[in-house]
Amino acid sequence: MPGWVRATLRFRRVxxxxxxxxxxxxxxxxxxxxxxxxxxxxxxxxxxxACVLRTIGEREGPHRGNVTSLLIATPIAAAGYxxxxxxxxxxxxxxxxxxxxxxxxxTLARHGEGFALGGMQFLxxxxxxxxxxxxxxxxxxxxxxxxxxxxxxxxxVDFLLLEPLRPERIALADLDRAVQMFxxxxxxxxxxxxxxxxxxxxRVPTPGxxxxxxxxxxxxxxxxxxxxxxxxxxxxxxRRDPDDARxxxxxxxxxxxxxxxxxxxxxxPVTPVTPVASVTSVAGPSWRERLALDPPTRAHAARLALCxxxxxxxxxxxxxxxxxxxxxxxxxxxxxDFGSVFGRAVLRVAGTxxxxxxxALVIWAVPSGIGLGIVIGMLAATVPWAKQTSYVLQSLVLxxxxxxxxxxxxxxxxxLSLPLxxxxxxxxxxxxxxxxxxxxWPAARRVSIxxxxxSATSSMAAMLRTATExxxxxxxxxxxxxxxxxxxxxxxxxxLVSTKVPLGRAAGEPPPTSTDAAAxxxxxxxxxxxxxxxxDHAIARLSGTPPLPGADAIAAEIEAVAYEPxxxxxxxRASDLAAxxxxx
Numbered sequence: 277m278p279g280w281v282r283a284t285l286r287f288r289r290v291x292x293x294x295x296x297x298x299x300x301x302x303x304x305x306x307x308x309x310x311x312x313x314x315x316x317x318x319x320x321x322x323x324x325x326a327c328v329l330r331t332i333g334e335r336e337g338p339h340r341g342n343v344t345s346l347l348i349a350t351p352i353a354a355a356g357y358x359x360x361x362x363x364x365x366x367x368x369x370x371x372x373x374x375x376x377x378x379x380x381x382x383t384l385a386r387h388g389e390g391f392a393l394g395g396m397q398f399l400x401x402x403x404x405x406x407x408x409x410x411x412x413x414x415x416x417x418x419x420x421x422x423x424x425x426x427x428x429x430x431x432x433v434d435f436l437l438l439e440p441l442r443p444e445r446i447a448l449a450d451l452d453r454a455v456q457m458f459x460x461x462x463x464x465x466x467x468x469x470x471x472x473x474x475x476x477x478x479r480v481p482t483p484g485x486x487x488x489x490x491x492x493x494x495x496x497x498x499x500x501x502x503x504x505x506x507x508x509x510x511x512x513x514x515r516r517d518p519d520d521a522r523x524x525x526x527x528x529x530x531x532x533x534x535x536x537x538x539x540x541x542x543x544x545p546v547t548p549v550t551p552v553a554s555v556t557s558v559a560g561p562s563w564r565e566r567l568a569l570d571p572p573t574r575a576h577a578a579r580l581a582l583c584x585x586x587x588x589x590x591x592x593x594x595x596x597x598x599x600x601x602x603x604x605x606x607x608x609x610x611x612x613d614f615g616s617v618f619g620r621a622v623l624r625v626a627g628t629x630x631x632x633x634x635x636a637l638v639i640w641a642v643p644s645g646i647g648l649g650i651v652i653g654m655l656a657a658t659v660p661w662a663k664q665t666s667y668v669l670q671s672l673v674l675x676x677x678x679x680x681x682x683x684x685x686x687x688x689x690x691x692l693s694l695p696l697x698x699x700x701x702x703x704x705x706x707x708x709x710x711x712x713x714x715x716x717w718p719a720a721r722r723v724s725i726x727x728x729x730x731s732a733t734s735s736m737a738a739m740l741r742t743a744t745e746x747x748x749x750x751x752x753x754x755x756x757x758x759x760x761x762x763x764x765x766x767x768x769x770x771x772l773v774s775t776k777v778p779l780g781r782a783a784g785e786p787p788p789t790s791t792d793a794a795a796x797x798x799x800x801x802x803x804x805x806x807x808x809x810x811x812d813h814a815i816a817r818l819s820g821t822p823p824l825p826g827a828d829a830i831a832a833e834i835e836a837v838a839y840e841p842x843x844x845x846x847x848x849r850a851s852d853l854a855a856x857x858x859x860x
Contacts (some may be wrong), residue, residue, distance in 0.1 A: 296660035303327035305653015326423025356401030375585030378688030382577030399607025407600025412621025459855035514815035617786040627671025632695035737766035737831035743814035795843035802850035
């Protein structure tokens with residue numbers, strides 16, 4: 277089996293997120309069941325759909341990130357209901373309107389995860405609003421916001437009362453395992469794993485509740501643990517020898533985390549790692565800079581607009597009364613986050629096929645009513661686990677849940693059953709995406725991480741130049757020099773770690789994308805070793821090691837590496853530079 281096929285079909289082994297599963301099952305199933313009980317199934321379904329979308333959007337990560345994402349994505353997704361007002365618009369102006377709207381949705385991802393999620397959900401809701409008979413746009417918006425509010429309340433109970441410290445607990449558990457592996461065998465693989473765990477720990481932002489004295493003290497102790505781990509890994513890697521003092525410092529910081537003395541350390545500063553580095557003023561980017569579209573964003577938005585317009589035109593030629601699943605599929609597969617298109621298209625069709633078959637079995641076996649609401653809730657409870665395990669499992673579960681919800685407000689009217697219509701429409705949407713959003717665009721089949729690599733090598737060069745400077749005798753100047761070097765090292769390594777997500781997605785696509793991804797993965801490993809070599813030299817300078825001869829020229833070479841278009845050349849040059857800096 278080709279490697280890209282294995283990557284596409286890979287199932288991750290994860291611990292089921294119990295809290296998210298319970299929340300998803302109750303928030304989706306209870307409103308639907310109550311809606312049937314009081315004779316208002318449409319209201320129950322609208323509430324349930326809002327909660328399903330919130331379940332999809334929740335990530336296994338910092339609570340503040342999930343809350344922010346919910347606040348941003350909910351109003352964007354709800355705006356999709358407004359397009360129920362243009363159901364009867366003539367086909368040509370409707371296609372033009374929806375293509376323009378899809379272009380705008382495709383540009384939202386550059387503003388953050390909440391906007392990317394909102395753009396995808398907006399296209400899904402707009403597709404359903406176009407195809408399901410209008411039951412009152414204002415009412416639908418109101419019930420949708422109420423459903424999102426119910427989910428937000430349940431999130432607040434979980435975050436504030438049940439397990440408020442879960443994100444940092446998970447991050448520190450992963451960090452502790454990585455540090456232990458590094459201490460046992462401090463090789464390049466273990467060092468890279470420790471750097472990845474450190475990057476994840478640094479991405480956990482200060483929680484909103486850390487405004488009290490106790491909260492600030494605990495968050496300072498969290499910063500102590502991360503800083504001690506970073507110090508341990510960097511120094512032991514540089515000296516290639518166990519450092520008992522730093523190991524004790526890390527263990528002491530870990531032990532003091534839960535119930536130690538107050539820490540005067542400031543919280544870990546969180547700098548968002550973005551794929552494109554930009555230079556802005558101290559006051560931040562202007563509104564024009566925020567709205568300006570870079571070439572990758574424009575290209576992706578244009579492909580999405582083309583595919584979504586073609587999908588909306590299927591109202592005239594697909595021959596299904598539930599044609600709206602065609603644009604819904606396009607919106608879901610081409611989720612505007614620059615992820616894998618090919619793999620998601622294929623897996624969504626496969627997952628929809630199985631999920632629709634399961635939904636058909638449920639419709640046959642369970643009559644509409646409270647029992648059906650319970651079944652929908654049980655299925656929704658598996659969404660958090662399914663989306664962490666595999667995209668095909670996520671597609672399967674979501675196909676079944678959404679199909680069961682829509683079947684209660686818009687039953688099939690033609691000769692084909694609702695599940696069969698869903699499968700056919702999804703297949704049509706998948707073909708549109710593969711042909712017009714993937715195959716005909718060579719740029720869509722290439723890996724683009726060059727801007728991130730350039731930012732990383734720029735930080736490495738800055739670290740090397742700082743290390744070249746004489747170690748000052750003044751304590752304040754010495755502390756400033758150390759902070760500058762550490763900041764440059766952390767930024768470089770964190771940026772390189774961030775490339776592993778897009779490279780992992782690209783590995784699940786056929787050549788040339790997967791071939792590019794494999795080559796860039798090797799190049800990133802060499803760049804990580806180069807960053808480690810620069811860090812080792814910077815640490816050795818503190819012990820009196822003389823500066824590297826020709827450091828300025830080497831720093832310029834490091835910066836130039838990122839401008840090489842060939843990943844094999846990047847790998848070779850990065851390895852050569854690492855060997856020169858290390859003296860090997």
